[in-house]
Amino acid sequence: MLRLTIREVSLAFREGRILPSELCQKCLDRIKKTRYLNAYITVTEEQAVAQAAAADERFRRGTPKGPLDGIPFAVKDNFCTENTETTCASKMLKGYRPPFSATVVQKLLDQGAVLLGKTNLDEFAMGSGSTDGAFGPVRNPWSYSTPYRDRSGLDPDSDWAITGGSSGGSAAAVASLSSFLALGSDTGGSTRNPAALCGVVGLKPTYGLVSRHGLIPLVNSMDVPGIMTRSVHDAATVLGVLQGQDAKDSTTIRPPMENFHLPDDIDVSKLRIGIPKEYHAPGLSQEILSQWSRVADILERAGARVEAVSLPHTQHSIVCYHVLCAAEVASNMARFDGLQYGHRSAEDSSTDALYAATRHEGFNGVVRGRILPGNYFLLKRSYQRYFLKAQQVRRLIAQDFAQVFSAGVDLLLTPTTLSHAPSHAHFIQEDNRTRSAQEDVFTQPVNMAGLPSPLCPLSLPALRSALPIGLQLIGAALQDRKLLAVAGWLERQVAFPRIQLPWDTEEEEEDGGGLVERGQRVL
């Protein structure tokens, strides 16, 4: 039953075939069994069991709350959860128990969803590997699949594929089937990147559509909560629940429509699909290139008008992102001083000494390595030269997208990453900044412009690495629903499989095995 989608589980709950508490227990067991992935920082077992029991009762009485009632979910550990430790994978917030829940978390709880735990990440979400957090790296579940082990020759105990990041714990949780839904955050690609490398659906909504209240900020003008699920339909259901204006986040906007139900089939022949030529960047792997081409073919064969387009400033986007991100990080991280919450140093010779010592002890090298340039870019002498310059380039990037969409292109189809997940040993040969510059090259332009972008994993057997990859769609602001409809159509064409871990076969037999993978096919 762990292999079902949210839609299927919800139906099974309604028909009394599965109880929420039964499913919750299976998820908790799965979390224990997959602990080696290091996907979770905190598991909220007791709370989950109580919430699931309450959901049981609602289904028994025939009064479920909605499509997410009883659905187990996980939350990236940079969203505040009331009375549950929220660390941002940093010593700075170890032991911090927020007195409130983020709006998105509260909305899920109000719908009866069952919180399983908090997932691992790069410290303060700064990274693209989920390798730089205080609780150690997250391992990509696909590292343990037989085809990957055979092909890479790697023994997963000594080296493994990374999950991507920074929401790597959330992606690993959904991919390894311990959670049906996970929240990530997406500032420069932190939801789409690990979703692609772990083979799950990842949605970065339009900026402002989903509240950021309670998401510990990285770059306020780009952060959005991200949604990770195993099917596009599920992502749409969750977006329907999470979207909406929030009095606690003045940057939220009114959603274009309340009902997020996706059509079961759509006609793609009316669509104009743009292939931005700049997304063939230096270093793009042959594998991703051929899959990009293959999906363009699939759309073309279905009658869509696929055309080459240009976003001329794409190349400069990552540089612009680097400056704006560092500047906002420098300002956002100023709140961590040891006085009101979080880690406090024992140094007490002066207030400034306490601040400096607290921050010295609390932040890792990556965080300090962004705060310092951020402060540099904001110095009077460099403000115009770097910060304002980056904001000007940002406008050019946003205009590139706006021009393409106003010329009638409905959506863009692009790669998400340059290649499939690298091995951990390979990834850590370069520093965090270099890796982020490589890994975020296709994802952060979308954040610059605040656009929606769902990501669709591609069929694994077609890939010679035996690791997942994904392609992203990009549309104009507030076109989230249209993009999801197309992503859903693509999902049906490419049929991505669920993971099979070495010990899964016996478990499925216990399960009866019959509930798996309906309606999917391999091309």
Add this chain to the structure above:
Amino acid sequence: MSFVEDILTSAQSLTGRRWTHGKPLSEDENVHNSKVPQTPTWEPVSENQLPPPTRVPLDLVDKLERLALVDFRNQEAVTRLEKAIRFADQLHVVNTEGVEPMESVLEDRALHLRDDRVEEGDCAEQLLQLSKKTAEEYFVAPPGNIPLPERGERATMLKDSKNWTEETV
């Protein structure tokens, strides 16, 4: 056989083939969609397009440490800052004359403002509980208005706190 097993068997049969670095072509790779460019369409900005590199002198290191309340720790961190500035220098190849800086993607929208009315609060106790050190209704800070020690002594101060980190965290 379940569907998943079916997929995996086909994946495994792929692995059964000899796998070399010579990249066997799957049938997909023989046909290339003409709209997808076959080769990279741009090249990284080259060093000779950039202005002269910025060096970060010691007095600037000191200033940044005081502003950021984060220490560089070592020369490597200074080099890292210089690299970060160098990376940012690539912005200068872009012509931005007459372009208005963009602060927010919501700049053209009227954002919702709630009424200026207290809707929650009265939670002082709850918030004070999060602090490691309080007295009555106050957060307690060490003496203020004392500038950070000079760089040399700062290192000693933080060296102690590093030990603390290793032992306790």
